[in-house]
Amino acid sequence: MTEFTPFASLVGGALIGLAAVMVMLFHGRIAGISGILGRFLPPWSNNKSLLWRAAFVFGLILAPIIYQKFSGIKIEHIVSNNLIIMISAGLIVGLGVGLGSGCTSGHGVCGIPRASVRSIIATITFMSFGILTVFTIRHVIGG
């Protein structure tokens, strides 16, 4: 069980939205994490724009450290340490967001408000398959 946190989740979501708006205001780009990560992998296209993206990624890594230091709140973080499970999950997510040209941020956060049909269909698809997968693992195999 995890605690239902509507208020914190709404505030956190609004911050994610604010960051996405800032990326558009300053860099003129959709804040898609998979797109940003993809830029660092070969075949490279435009190396000049890598610097601000590297700074963005660095900010993502730094955020939990700063948050814990200043709030004193320990961030809850429960992750499977199963080697096979986590490697396959990573490979499938990487392949999927690459082929599908976006993930929760690019298609969900940035695409839905633009009423992009591709993004809305992508979001419905990954949500449905996520629900189906958890159902299968927890209630069919594990149940």
Next chain:
Amino acid sequence: MGKIVFGLLSGLIFGFGLVISGMSNPAKVLNFLDIFGTFDPSLIFVMGGAVIVVFVGYRLVLRRKQPVFDQVFQIPSRKEIDKNLIIGSALFGIGWGIGGFCPGPAITALSLGSEGIFYFLPSLLIGLWLSKILKKGS
């Protein structure tokens, strides 16, 4: 320099959002996806909050002629619903349901010190690299 400073700042705020909202906790994500079990609807509020802010924010920002540090706004314009979009998103959903990580929280998790993320993130990058090769070939 401004580009880098505001890149860092946006990344930080994005990261704070992931942490405060609970998205950075794979257990919470998996419970959100477990609608027939230990369902935790919190993540609906994450997506809701983000979508509302982006909806209003993009409208205000796109009134400008150009972004602060660039010449043009680069908004995706593709409309076609192709095989890659559907298959890719379905695969992403499956992997998300297995590990509880999507790409953003997977980066934030690097400083949260779990063992699993060091298996997950390099594999994600390999998968992403493979997708680039596959897309180039098609």
